[in-house]
Amino acid sequence: MRVTSSLYKVEFEGMDFSTTKRVDGLRLITGDAKEADEFAGRSYSTTVTIDRIFCDLDLVTWISDIRDGKIEKKSGTIAFVDESGNKVVGFKLEGCWPIAWSAPEMMAEAVWTGKEVGVERVTFAVEKVAIDA
Numbered sequence: 211m212r213v214t215s216s217l218y219k220v221e222f223e224g225m226d227f228s229t230t231k232r233v234d235g236l237r238l239i240t241g242d243a244k245e246a247d248e249f250a251g252r253s254y255s256t257t258v259t260i261d262r263i264f265c266d267l268d269l270v271t272w273i274s275d276i277r278d279g280k281i282e283k284k285s286g287t288i289a290f291v292d293e294s295g296n297k298v299v300g301f302k303l304e305g306c307w308p309i310a311w312s313a314p315e316m317m318a319e320a321v322w323t324g325k326e327v328g329v330e331r332v333t334f335a336v337e338k339v340a341i342d343a
Contacts, residue, residue: 229263305337
């Protein structure tokens with residue numbers, strides 16, 4: 211199996227991630243060498259950071275709700291796809307919620323070409339990552 215790092219698809223329940231520009235931190239963690247005998251097979255939480263074109267307020271609203279005590283965890287998938295958009299290998303993300311959000315960078319001295327886009331960054335806490343082959 212061969213994957214291309216620039217061909218991928220990100221989906222989260224009820225949210226538009228079609229404008230994702232970058233994914234970082236996707237990991238499967240089952241322990242470390244110090245605790246291998248005692249906790250073998252136990253999985254750990256991780257974080258995943260996603261940069262996407264700022265297109266709506268869904269992430270800001272979700273984070274605001276969490277800040278106000280309304281915790282809602284969602285599931286998502288990140289998949290490598292081929293040139294036709296067919297999944298090569300995917301990863302299921304379960305028990306996700308945003309723990310950090312950054313607004314798009316604003317620069318007054320930027321040269322306006324009409325093609326600039328604002329990119330937001332969100333970091334999700336992820337309770338479980340599973341391979342979705």
